[in-house]
Amino acid sequence: MIKKLFRKQKDYLFSEKKSTVCLVCNHILEDNYSILYVTHDKDDGMWQFLCGNENHSTDDARMISLEEAVTLDPSINGLHDMPLGLGAERRTKSTEWKAFKL
Ligand SMILES: [Zn+2]
Numbered sequence: 001m002i003k004k005l006f007r008k009q010k011d012y013l014f015s016e017k018k019s020t021v022c023l024v025c026n027h028i029l030e031d032n033y034s035i036l037y038v039t040h041d042k043d044d045g046m047w048q049f050l051c052g053n054e055n056h057s058t059d060d061a062r063m064i065s066l067e068e069a070v071t072l073d074p075s076i077n078g079l080h081d082m083p084l085g086l087g088a089e090r091r092t093k094s095t096e097w098k099a100f101k102l
Pocket of ligand 1: 025026027028033050051052053056060
């Protein structure tokens with residue numbers, strides 16, 4: 001009972017289903033890198049969460065659910081209402097997101 005009381009109410013803010021497929025790079029998934037570069041594709045609505053390295057190849061891409069992405073880095077909840085066709089980046093995990101047009 002006590003545990004329940006203290007559980008965070010809003011640990012998932014995206015309007016998409018938790019099972020929605022999104023892309024992350026293997027650096028985030030396997031090497032514990034921070035998510036520093038996010039895009040929300042205009043054509044297919046796909047979210048991409050990348051570590052901010054310049055040179056990603058398709059080999060670096062991993063498909064996970066949005067819920068897993070939020071679990072990896074709950075701070076991406078801050079981008080849950082970012083419209084299609086926009087991206088956001090930040091320099092470190094503790095700096096503000098800066099939005100840009102794709
Ligand atoms: Zn990466």
